[in-house]
Amino acid sequence: MRLTEFVVKEAILPQLVADSKSSAIRQMVGSLKNAGKIREADEDAIVAAILKREELGSTGIGRGVAVPHTKHPSADSIISTVAICHDGLNFESLDGENVFILFLLISPPDRPGDHLRGLETITRHLKNDDFCSFLRQATTGQAVWDLLQEADESHV
């Protein structure tokens, strides 16, 4: 699976400003709505589902990365957006460190394999220190997209 298969370019937030986990998630879901990838009628339910999932345990998985996610019946396939929070955000991460890179993932409810493959794709690239470093320095959506493309081509 390739990052550019499921990340929505138009929904990337390269300079996220958020003072809370909730605010970050709302902005990211709103960006997917603005990009036409989710319906306005589903927006609140998706935000609520992601926040409810966070209550079960943070998706801040370390290395300055969080992967908030949910499964929702409106998704025919995995969709995702990326946000870069240059100031860092308290996401109650497993390692206690702030988060700078967020991949928000919405998956169809009945295909756990696709969801796991999406997570695998994201974490495989984020294990690369250079990829993380360059993402954290990106300030435009195009710059983030270029890095995703390069990662897909294994140039990073």
Added chain:
Amino acid sequence: MTSFAPPSGSNLIIRHVQLQLAQGLHIRACSRVVALVGPFPGRVRIRCGDRSADASSMFDLIQLVAVPGTELVLEGDGDGVEMVLDALEQFLSQKTESER
């Protein structure tokens, strides 16, 4: 599920377990595995097909892409490894998501 020590003189303990968690080895399940292994001073790895993960690494575990029904191989050594593998085996064998 089986448990045996290899005959090479190594203290490595190997177990086979079928993953029953309904959502597979997703993030919350991975974090539970990390929590179970975290205090253990020895070494635990989980193999899934041709992939292998350090069981104390979230990033490694997610990359196993372990879906429900998958056969997992747990490998560990060190003092108290049996207890850690017991806990992992019990957790990975349950169908309901009572990880926390």
